[in-house]
Amino acid sequence: MEKLDSKFQKEIDVIAKSIQDSEALSAYLDTEEYEQYKVLIEEFEPAIQELYLRVAGSHPLQVLALETSLLADEMEGLYMPKITGYSVLRGEGNEKLKYRKPQDHFKKVLLAVVNSSNFEMVKLRVGQSIQMGFAFSSDIWITNLIESVSNQRVKYFLQSQKLPKYRNIEERRIGIKKYKKQFESLNYYTVEFPTTALELQGDYYSLRTFLLERGKNDYDNSSLSSHLNSFIDNKELKGEPEYLKILLIIGLFFDLNAEGKKGFGNAFTDMVKQNPEFSVKYFEVLDEMFKSDEIKINPDADKRLAQLIDGKADKEVNLYYSLMNTVHGKGFIHEDTIEEVQEYYSQHEGLSLNNKCLRAGILNYFTQVMDNLPAESYQDYMELNKTFIQYINIFGNQKFNQAVKDISLRYVKRLLKLFVDKRGRDYQDIKKFVKATFLDLGFMKDKELVELFKTKRKKKPVEK
Numbered sequence: 445m446e447k448l449d450s451k452f453q454k455e456i457d458v459i460a461k462s463i464q465d466s467e468a469l470s471a472y473l474d475t476e477e478y479e480q481y482k483v484l485i486e487e488f489e490p491a492i493q494e495l496y497l498r499v500a501g502s503h504p505l506q507v508l509a510l511e512t513s514l515l516a517d518e519m520e521g522l523y524m525p526k527i528t529g530y531s532v533l534r535g536e537g538n539e540k541l542k543y544r545k546p547q548d549h550f551k552k553v554l555l556a557v558v559n560s561s562n563f564e565m566v567k568l569r570v571g572q573s574i575q576m577g578f579a580f581s582s583d584i585w586i587t588n589l590i591e592s593v594s595n596q597r598v599k600y601f602l603q604s605q606k607l608p609k610y611r612n613i614e615e616r617r618i619g620i621k622k623y624k625k626q627f628e629s630l631n632y633y634t635v636e637f638p639t640t641a642l643e644l645q646g647d648y649y650s651l652r653t654f655l656l657e658r659g660k661n662d663y664d665n666s667s668l669s670s671h672l673n674s675f676i677d678n679k680e681l682k683g684e685p686e687y688l689k690i691l692l693i694i695g696l697f698f699d700l701n702a703e704g705k706k707g708f709g710n711a712f713t714d715m716v717k718q719n720p721e722f723s724v725k726y727f728e729v730l731d732e733m734f735k736s737d738e739i740k741i742n743p744d745a746d747k748r749l750a751q752l753i754d755g756k757a758d759k760e761v762n763l764y765y766s767l768m769n770t771v772h773g774k775g776f777i778h779e780d781t782i783e784e785v786q787e788y789y790s791q792h793e794g795l796s797l798n799n800k801c802l803r804a805g806i807l808n809y810f811t812q813v814m815d816n817l818p819a820e821s822y823q824d825y826m827e828l829n830k831t832f833i834q835y836i837n838i839f840g841n842q843k844f845n846q847a848v849k850d851i852s853l854r855y856v857k858r859l860l861k862l863f864v865d866k867r868g869r870d871y872q873d874i875k876k877f878v879k880a881t882f883l884d885l886g887f888m889k890d891k892e893l894v895e896l897f898k899t900k901r902k903k904k905p906v907e908k
Contacts, residue, residue, distance in 0.1 A: 579610035659697025
């Protein structure tokens, strides 16, 4: 965790002074009614959130320090509910949907909530967050927390937030899914980069989540450069299986500086020296990433990784990325690319992980092109389909064929929404092409094609 930059602390101090000097606070202290407290919320929480999102966006490793500062008494409990929610959601659940490690920051925030002079107001806004935090925590952790509180009324409140229904794992699954939706548009992710093998094992999932969130969004990651470089260069971590997985996420989604790129290459050289079977492990990890719903390896990400590795690994991995650099450089449609793909593919077993990753990489190109192809450009799809067929013939893989079918069908359905005049030339050309092509490729049967182009009759309203 990094210390909070003085410029951000000054902004907090200004907000705190504005709260203390405000008429809204005076009015609330006179009435101690929630309606008046809401005026405080509406007046000051937008500014706090704007500051929070700025810090989280450009200096994410200062987030815990920021939250600690925002828990100060002078803030009158404002924004505490959001901070409580953030601390709950950062915890990583295991296969039983329980926190993998105790959430010390959640505990710190919760104790600040119950010790707040405005606890009666704050508790009206944090119930659901505490319920979800308790649902994912162990009974011992919750008991110890409650026992540390001296106020009996507060103890009763905390005990009431431990809901029996969340003993059921399916209820926890449903609960957290609904709860997360409230925070979907907010950036609250932070992490402490591990420096030892033991820390990496314990913090792997939180680090993975943090990096994926940073990588898939348009954030300023310049403040992370030194931390990424230190992680990459850390010799103590290079023998750990988690290290390779994190390294690939960094390579896929982060634009490293010159020092980072050099360290990245050196890391591969070191791992190859340590493990004669490196390529086997590498393709296992890469295949796992291609299959993951959380990790989206689009062509740009794959290109970034290919350029970083570029001859730095062992023979098998280098051959793979030499091919992928051709795919990225010349495009998957180019004759040279298709020829090189065919040659590489024929040199490996069809079900090998090397070939499986190659199919996934090519498929991601198909998906990117087709999902961004305007419906008006359907003639381009008809030309592209010739290339699809070439790859189908090279790979001879049923799962790949099914994926190409799904991509193509998704596009065809877009066409049918645009071209609704069944007598029009566009519609007739599309119908003729799809019927012939889908049938030849075994994508659909005659009956299914008839159904695809059949006019859906609207049900007549029932007369009353």
